[in-house]
Each structure stands twice: as structure tokens, then as C-alpha cells.
Amino acid sequence: MIKVVEMVRCIDGCIRCCTETEMLLTPSDVRRIRSTGFSLSYFCESRGGVYRIRNVGGRCVFLNLVEGKCLIYSIRPVGCRAYPIVYDLDVGAVTVDRSCPSWSSISSSEFAAKARMLLEALREIGLPDA
Numbered sequence: 001m002i003k004v005v006e007m008v009r010c011i012d013g014c015i016r017c018c019t020e021t022e023m024l025l026t027p028s029d030v031r032r033i034r035s036t037g038f039s040l041s042y043f044c045e046s047r048g049g050v051y052r053i054r055n056v057g058g059r060c061v062f063l064n065l066v067e068g069k070c071l072i073y074s075i076r077p078v079g080c081r082a083y084p085i086v087y088d089l090d091v092g093a094v095t096v097d098r099s100c101p102s103w104s105s106i107s108s109s110e111f112a113a114k115a116r117m118l119l120e121a122l123r124e125i126g127l128p129d130a
């Protein structure tokens with residue numbers, strides 16, 4: 001069971017991390033979202049051998065454009081919960097995505113907790129070097 005940690009202080013109205021998202025989905029993410037009635041083909045696409053969340057019109061399929069909010073906030077993917085902590089596949093390490101305007105609000109304890117959560121999710125996906 002992945003422990004959820006959420007502390008980043010988001011900027012009101014920011015949808016940056018829900019735009020052109022490359023967010024990976026764990027098998028647990030997929031099961032949890034499907035259990036609410038969404039079909040796999042609606043929210044999921046397979047790229048590079050792993051499931052990723054689908055974009056529509058350059059935005060995550062779950063982003064409510066009117067309110068700028070996540071339609072599945074309470075059950076959103078682990079990677080969305082961990083953001084702006086990300087795993088850089090090229091470098092092979094957990095890091096902070098500085099394209100998030102609130103990245104500097106991340107404390108060292110939040111980084112550590114989210115890094116653990118993210119690495120657990122990547123192991124569930126089966127990415128070899130995570």
C-alpha cells in the first residue's frame with residue numbers, strides 16, 4: 001500500500017502539471033480509476049511499453065477545463081500525488097521538476113516521503129532501474 005503525502009503549495013488556477021502530461025500509471029492506478037467506471041481506452045494509452053494517462057487537446061483527459069480542477073482528485077494517480085517530485089529516467093534518479101512554479105516550497109521531508117512513494121510506484125510498474 002503506497003502511503004500518500006501531499007504538501008506542495010499549489011498556485012491557484014495552475015494546471016501546468018495537467019498539461020501535455022507524460023504521467024505514468026501503475027497497475028493500482030489503472031484498477032482504482034477503472035473501478036469508478038472509466039474505460040481503459042478513455043483515460044489510458046500505452047507508450048514506451050508502459051501505461052500513461054491520455055491527453056485530449058493537450059490536456060489530461062481528467063482535467064475539468066471550466067474549473068481547472070482534476071475530476072478524479074481523490075483517486076488520482078500516485079505520480080500526480082508525488083509531483084513535482086519526479087523520476088528522471090535519463091539520469092536514473094528522483095528529482096524536483098523545476099517547471100512547477102511551486103517547486104521551491106518542497107521541504108526536505110516532503111521530498112523524502114514523495115521520493116519513497118514514487119520509487120514504490122515505479123517498482124510496481126516494473127521499471128528496471130527505479
Ligand code: SF4
Pocket residue numbers: 008009010011014015016017018083084099100101102103
Ligand atoms: S504541482 Fe506545481 S505545476 Fe502542478 S498545479 Fe501545483 S503548482 Fe501547478
Ligand code: SF4
Pocket residue numbers: 017018019021023053060061062063064069070071072073076077080
Ligand atoms: S489525473 Fe488529475 S492531477 Fe493528474 S494530470 Fe490528470 S487532471 Fe492533473
